[in-house]
Amino acid sequence: MFYDEIIDSLSVENNTKILYLIIDGLGGLQVEEKGGSELEIANIPNLDRLASISSCGLIDPVRTGITPGSGPSHLALFGYDPIQNNIGRGILSALGIGFKLTERDVAVRINFATVDKGGVILDRRAGRISTEICTKLCQKIRDNVKPPEDIEFFIEPEKEHRAAFILRGDDLYGDIHDTDPQRIKEKPLEPVAINQESERTVSILKGLLKQISVVLEDEYPANAILLRGFAKYKPLKSLYERFKLECLAIANYPMYQGVARLVGMEVYPAQKDLASEFRVLKEKFNKYDFIYLHVKKTDSYGEDGNFDKKVAVLEELDGLLPIALELNPDVLVVTGDHSTPSRLKGHSWHPTPLILNSPYARKDRVERFNEINCGAGILGRMPAVNLMTLALAHAKRLAKFGA
Amino acid sequence: MFYDEIIDSLSVENNTKILYLIIDGLGGLQVEEKGGSELEIANIPNLDRLASISSCGLIDPVRTGITPGSGPSHLALFGYDPIQNNIGRGILSALGIGFKLTERDVAVRINFATVDKGGVILDRRAGRISTEICTKLCQKIRDNVKPPEDIEFFIEPEKEHRAAFILRGDDLYGDIHDTDPQRIKEKPLEPVAINQESERTVSILKGLLKQISVVLEDEYPANAILLRGFAKYKPLKSLYERFKLECLAIANYPMYQGVARLVGMEVYPAQKDLASEFRVLKEKFNKYDFIYLHVKKTDSYGEDGNFDKKVAVLEELDGLLPIALELNPDVLVVTGDHSTPSRLKGHSWHPTPLILNSPYARKDRVERFNEINCGAGILGRMPAVNLMTLALAHAKRLAKFGA
Known part of the structure; x- marks a missing residue:
């Protein structure tokens, strides 16, 4: 039995409320000229006070040393092991642009690429064409490619040379090898079904790819496409099924709304700013068992x-924190999905600080909310996937294991 | 997908350099009369200064509470889970004495033992005969036992009643049950093949065992042998294959050279002392991506x-540390393979202190390099197998997991 299954089997109903404040890319690194990390320098008296009356710790988004994308790191926070639930790139692409996937959909990530006259790949990213050109090419494909009856397709630009491609229809399957050979000086591969079930999908796909290659023929540098990460959309077992939690997501960006939907949360329409998100929180708090607010x-x-x-x-958030505290959730979690140190200009592997507040949380000696102080907290350092279990436990939503 | 496989799949090339200073048996225990542990008492200003500008923590060699041998603990440091990569005792014996194994070899550990006239075991260790006697008996066996054509055998003394036995030839296999019944008042077992593939090896072995029993007939107390841990040698996937690391091992003892070879490192010839090891380090540093220096x-x-x-x-090492610091590796790891507290006169299960130095390591508040201070470090406590992941992450040699 996996850890996941054990937690699920112990889950019991209760009327307690859990609030997750997820501060994206929260963790930072010290910058010498600044005299500390972003959290160490920020003036955040409310968060510090909260830390001082709570249990603190550090979470590793996926596993020690792994730098996660936002998809896996959010799944972990919600109690889904991102390694066991390794969502296909196609699905993450579609979620990332807010495309509303259905269970009749197979999604894949497109890279526009450059090929020579013989069809050999010269550049796997077509010189990183602008998002504007990508958008135009997607429109051209939409206008000129005709799918078989009963099949729909969608092609949606992402950033630069990337796009999401979705096939919709009955009995489509996503067990299909990538057409991207991952190196230049080779031709794109033919799509190949990994099992019999996916063969019909491949034959539909081949028809579409043929038409697309005609559409792109005279384009340059983006005169070909490479496909990676085919996957059929299948929502995960929902948080309601697993933990009897009616959930609301308050998140302004499509990626996070998409992941929230993937685990069965209701998603509130995007707000213009953080203050508006907190207004929604205040308004909706009573109606849900679990609210996820994304910064x-x-x-x-x-x-x-x-x-x-x-x-x-961080300081703006600190000013809004009292709104959350006044709601008096049974369990309040403040953490990040991963670190994004401004010194690294990107996601990183460093664990992210955590506050777990509840009447049943042990109060440790941490008095400031930052990476180093939380590292000395009573919760120690743990994989993020364990966080939901701790939240449920403190919310008295888990039964005893064994007699 | 296992953690190992994920790390491998994320590995990317870079020109950064990782240096591992592995201090064998580093961790200790406090001794009351001395006023602390070996590390607490040692005057190690350079290590203390390094700790104060680095991330610190504790590593558990295998898993919490497990006392490891040097083989498993080193494998873990290099990123090979010692539980998944449970190398046969025969292989470790051969590595331990510096025997250069080939992929045509099956190795097994010998214990000289005492049997009575009916062949029943009286002492599984032959009264712990001296290494000198063991050496003579190995020579006698070499001189008098004749293997079949196309087969070679090697028998090499280890300490006291122990020896390594290696069969070399084509199509030999090591899936063979131990002949050591692990108790006295029984006869040694016949070697039995676990699968068909190993049957020929067993039949060759039986021929040799018969000859050996004649050779030892009149010896006393070492008048029989017991065999444990048959295994065919197969190098692990190398550090180059896994992480694109060109590696050099600077280690003076055969066991450590053997483990380094097992994971594909180049091995520098043994040096006479620690200072010479550091001279080699200085000379060779530029040519490798990863250097392992063993104390x-x-x-x-x-x-x-x-x-x-x-x-x-420890103080001698501290004096040499500046040589390593001047090389300015991108990632410098200082730790042990396990603890060997002098109070216990042997390996122990206690976690061992760790310094991880890199421009991207969070600086914690640890200012002294010892067991207790490192226990409060930002890296917390982790299995040793995670260390390589962290080193690779800080060396910017791992891509992001998921989008």
């Missing part, structure tokens, strides 16, 4: 390498 | 129960 901009500024603006978002 | 004497003095001499080796 995006810490990650965005981390990715930009903008230390000061990441600090400013 | 043996801390373990040896720990095994002898010699607290003061273990302290002296």
Whole structure:
């Protein structure tokens, strides 16, 4: 029996409420000129006070040393082991642009690429064409490619040379090898079914790919496409099925809304800013067992390498925190999905600080909410997938294991 | 997918350098009369300074509470889970004496034993005969036992009643049950093949065992042998294959050279002392991506129960540390393979202190390099097998997991 299954089997109903404040890319790194990390420098009296009356610790998003994408790291926070639930790239692409997948859909990630006259790949990213050109090419494909009857297809631009491609119809399957050979000087591969079930999907796909190659023939540099990460959409066992939690997601960006949907949360329409998210929280709090509120901009500024603006978002959040505290959730979790140190301008492997507040949480000696202080917290360092179990336990939503 | 496979799949090339200083048996235990553990008492200003500008923690060699041999504990440091990669005792015996195994070899550990006239075991260790006698008996067997054509055998003394036995030839296999019944008052077992493939090897072995029993007939107390841990040699997937690391091992003892070879490292010839090892390090540093430098004497003095001499080796190492620091590796790891507290005169299960130094390591508040201070470090406590992942992450040699 896996850890997951044990937790599920212990789950019991209760009327307690869990609130997750997820600060994207929360963890940082010290910057010498600044005198500390983003969290160490930020003026965040409310978060510090909360830390001082709570259990603190550090979470590893996926496993020690692994830098996660947002998909896997969020799945872990919600109690889904991202290694066991390794969602296909196609699905993550579609979720990432807010495409509403159905259970009749097979999704795959497209890279626009450059091939020579003989069809040999010269550049797997077509010179990183602009998102604008990508958008135009997607439209051209939509206008000129005709799928078989009963089949729909969708092609949606992502950033630069990337797009999501979705086939919709009955009895489609996604067990299909990539057409991207992952190296240049070779031709794109033919799509090949991994099992018999997927053969019909492959034959439909081949028809479409043929038409697409005609559409792109005279384009340059994006005159071909490579497909990676075919996957059929199948929502995971929902948080309601697993833990009897009626859940609401308050998140402004498509990727996070998509992951929330994947685990069966209701998703509130995107808000214009953080203050509005907190207004929604206040308004909706009573109707749900579990609310996930997502703070995006810490990650965005981390990715930009903008230390000061990441600090400013932390301070803005700190000012809004009393709204959450007044709601008095039975369990309040404040953490990140992963670290995005502005010094690294990207996601990193460093564990992210954690506050777990509840009347049943052991109060440790941590008095400031940052990476180093939380590292000395009573919760120690643990994989993020364990966090949901701890939240459920503190919410008295887990029965005893064994007699 | 296992953790191992995920790390491998994320590995990317880079020109960063990783240096591992592995202090054998590093961890100790407090001794009341001395006023602390070996590390707490040692005067190690360079290690302390390094700790104060790095991330610190504790590693469990195999798993919490398990006392490891040097083989498994080193495999873990290099990123090979010692439980999944449970190398046969025969192979470890051969590696331990520096025998250069080939892929045509099946190795097994010999215990000389005492049997009565009816062949019943009286003592499984032949009264722990001296290494000298063991050496003579091995020579006698070499001189008098004749293998079949196309087969070679090797018998090499280890310590006291132990020896390594290697069969070399085509199509030999090591899936063979032990002949050691693990108790006295029974006869040694016949070797039995676990699968068909190994049957020919067993029949060759039986011929040799018959001859050996004649050779030992008139010896006393070592008048029989017991065989344990048959295994065919197969190098592990190399560190180059897994992580694109060109590796050099600087280690003076055969066991450590053998394990380094097992994971595909190049092995520098043994040096006479620690200072010479550091000279090699300085000379060879630029040519490799990963260098493993092994400090043996801390373990040896720990095994002898010699607290003061273990302290002296730590101080000697501290004096040499600046040579490593001047090379400015991208990632510098200082840790042990396991603990060998002089108070216990042997390996122990206690976790061993760890320094991880890199521009991307979070600086924690640890200011002294010892067991207790490192226990409060930001890396917390983790299985040793995770260390390589962390080293690769800090060396920017791992891609993101998921989108």
